[in-house]
Amino acid sequence: xxxxxxxxxxxxxxxxxxxxxxxxxxxxxxxxxxxxxxxxxxxxxxxxxxxxxxxxxxxxxxxxxxxxxxxxxxxxxxxxxxxxxxxxxxxxxxxxxxxxx
Amino acid sequence: xxxxxxxxxxxxxxxxxxxxxxxxxxxxxxxxxxxxxxxxxxxxxxxxxxxxxxxxxxxxxxxxxxxxxxxxxxxxxxxxxxxxxxxxxxxxxxxxxxxxx
Numbered sequence: 001x002x003x004x005x006x007x008x009x010x011x012x013x014x015x016x017x018x019x020x021x022x023x024x025x026x027x028x029x030x031x032x033x034x035x036x037x038x039x040x041x042x043x044x045x046x047x048x049x050x051x052x053x054x055x056x057x058x059x060x061x062x063x064x065x066x067x068x069x070x071x072x073x074x075x076x077x078x079x080x081x082x083x084x085x086x087x088x089x090x091x092x093x094x095x096x097x098x099x100x101x
Numbered sequence: 102x103x104x105x106x107x108x109x110x111x112x113x114x115x116x117x118x119x120x121x122x123x124x125x126x127x128x129x130x131x132x133x134x135x136x137x138x139x140x141x142x143x144x145x146x147x148x149x150x151x152x153x154x155x156x157x158x159x160x161x162x163x164x165x166x167x168x169x170x171x172x173x174x175x176x177x178x179x180x181x182x183x184x185x186x187x188x189x190x191x192x193x194x195x196x197x198x199x200x201x202x
Contacts, residue, residue, distance in 0.1 A: 040161050044152050051145050060141050064165035 002076050002083040004029070013087045020094050025073060029081030031090060032073045035097050043068045049096040059085040061093070103177050103184040105130070114188045121195050126174060130182030132191060133174045136198050144169045150197040160186040162194075 005013065014024075014031075022031040037043040047063070047070055054060045062073040074090055076083035106114065115125075123132040138144040148164070148171055155161045163174040175191055177184035 040152075040156060044156075048149070051141075055141060055145075060168050062165070062167045064163070066163045067161050 002079045002085055004076075004079045004081045004083055005087070009084070009087075010082070017087065017090055020090070022074075022090055025075075028075065030073050030075035031082065031086060032071070033090075033093075035070045035072070037068045037070070039068050043070050046070060046097060050093055053092045053096065054089060057085060057089055057092075059089050061089065103180045103186055105177075105180045105182045105184055106188070110185070110188075111183075118188065118191055121191070123175075123191055126176075129176065131174050131176035132183065132187060133172070134191075134194075136171045136173070138169045138171070140169050144171050147171060147198060151194055154193045154197065155190060158186060158190055158193075160190050162190065 017031060020033075022033045024030070025032050035043075035046065037046060043065060047065060050061065050063075050072075059076070062075070064071045072093060074086040075081060076085055118132060121134075123134045125131070126133050136144075136147065138147060144166060148166060151162065151164075151173075160177070163176070165172045173194060175187040176182060177186055
């Protein structure tokens with residue numbers, strides 16, 4: 001089972017994630033970010049890279065797509081909130097979005 | 102611009118879509134269906150097939166994925182509601198889900 005982030009972990013990681021555009025979700029311990037691309041094909045290309053990264057980490061996003069927009073929420077069900085896996089996946093997602101753009 | 106379904110179109114198509122599990126969305130002219138697979142890889146495989154079909158039709162779903170579940174809403178923005186494209190895409194999606202299972 002993956003442990004929730006400790007207070008020290010949160011103090012270390014959450015400000016950096018906030019700087020990168022990840023916001024805390026109201027009412028649950030999760031982070032969320034919206035990515036916008038030029039069109040559906042670009043959005044889908046990004047999602048495909050994220051899907052492979054998620055499967056490799058064995059940690060999957062909650063996400064939605066409407067045409068060129070991708071909305072991603074990260075939280076760890078087993079941990080009942082944010083864990084180190086969410087921090088890791090958020091960083092990989094940001095790197096993959098950068099590679100797209 | 103794609104035209105909204107006429108009353109005659111709706112009488113022809115909506116009952117069949119309802120039988121196939123597509124429900125009308127509250128508060129807007131759209132249809133929705135949830136698909137559940139064995140795991141993320143199967144859900145993602147389905148989404149990949151739907152993405153190609155959608156791009157080919159130049160008509161894209163509003164959809165979300167949480168691990169092995171895929172929730173799809175169809176409506177035609179240009180038409181301000183359901184059009185023949187939604188009927189066509191819904192049928193292709195059902196065929197692709199069947200091929201997955």
